[in-house]
Structures are given as structure tokens and as C-alpha cells.
Amino acid sequence: MSAITSLPPSIPTPPLLVFANKSDLLPKTAEKTTNSGLALTRTQTILERELEKRRQASLSRGQTGAGGGVLSELGEDADAAAEGSAWGGLGIAENAEGTSFTFEKWEGGDIEVRSGWVDVKRKSGKEGRSPVRGEKEKRGDGLGKLVEWVAALS
Numbered sequence: 001m002s003a004i005t006s007l008p009p010s011i012p013t014p015p016l017l018v019f020a021n022k023s024d025l026l027p028k029t030a031e032k033t034t035n036s037g038l039a040l041t042r043t044q045t046i047l048e049r050e051l052e053k054r055r056q057a058s059l060s061r062g063q064t065g066a067g068g069g070v071l072s073e074l075g076e077d078a079d080a081a082a083e084g085s086a087w088g089g090l091g092i093a094e095n096a097e098g099t100s101f102t103f104e105k106w107e108g109g110d111i112e113v114r115s116g117w118v119d120v121k122r123k124s125g126k127e128g129r130s131p132v133r134g135e136k137e138k139r140g141d142g143l144g145k146l147v148e149w150v151a152a153l154s
Contacts, residue, residue: 004109013109017149018043020115039115044103052101114149117142 004013020043103111141147 005107015153016109016111017146018047018111018113019146020113022117040113043115044113048100048102055101112149114145116145 004016007013020039022039099105103113
């Protein structure tokens with residue numbers, strides 16, 4: 001994220017895709033709820049929550065000096081150390097105090113979240129037999145959303 005937010009203004013922000021590739025593994029909670037919709041919501045919520053934790057740790061590190069306690073060291077790497085007070089590329093509009101990180105408020109560009117799955121063809125244990133029928137065979141193409149997104153880039 002830091003690399004994207006540090007692009008010069010003359011370069012347009014590249015589109016970002018977060019692809020939840022195992023959405024078929026979620027347990028079906030209700031007949032009307034689709035796994036892909038649930039996967040999108042869960043993926044975005046979890047990612048925003050984790051990025052908010054990182055942003056808060058970065059803020060506390062900036063307010064308390066270099067140490068900032070054990071929590072500020074959690075998950076810190078060379079990039080995070082170099083980012084300093086820039087919130088690790090997680091800057092959101094205007095005064096961020098008291099505001100949680102969301103992709104809608106993020107100034108780094110547009111992020112699209114999509115979901116899908118991969119149908120793995122498994123071979124049966126015996127030589128010469130046809131592949132075992134996959135459980136996703138009748139569900140369509142799990143990578144269709146990814147292909148649509150890539151096609152829309154051109």
C-alpha cells in the first residue's frame with residue numbers, strides 16, 4: 001500500500017483487486033445467502049479490521065516515540081519502519097483520529113473485492129480411469145469474476 005500511496009501525482013493509481021479464492025469453502029448459512037456475497041463481506045471486513053490495527057499501532061508509535069510498546073512492534077518489518085509516521089500507506093482523508101480505516105475512506109485508490117474458487121480435477125487411484133468428477137462441476141466457472149476484472153482493464 002505504501003508503494004501505491006507514494007506514486008507521483010503524474011502517474012495514475014493502478015486498480016487493485018482483492019480476490020477471495022476459496023469462497024466455496026464457506027459453510028452455507030442460509031438458503032438466500034450466497035457464498036460469494038458472504039466471502040466478499042468477510043474478506044473486506046477482516047482486511048479492514050487488520051489494516052485498522054496496523055494503522056492504530058503506527059499512530060501510537062508516532063505519539064509515544066520510538067518504542068511504542070510491544071503492540072507497535074507486532075508485524076513490523078523493514079517497510080513499516082521506513083514508513084514512519086505515514087501510517088504505512090493507510091492514510092485516510094483529513095483528520096483520521098476517531099475514524100476507523102475503510103477502503104471507502106482510503107486515499108490510495110479504488111479497491112475492488114471479488115470472490116471465486118478453483119475447480120481442481122483429481123485423478124482416481126486406478127490407472128487408465130477418467131478423472132474423478134469435481135464437486136464444483138455444475139457450479140460454473142469459479143474464476144469468471146477474476147477474468148471479467150482483468151478483461152475490463154484493457
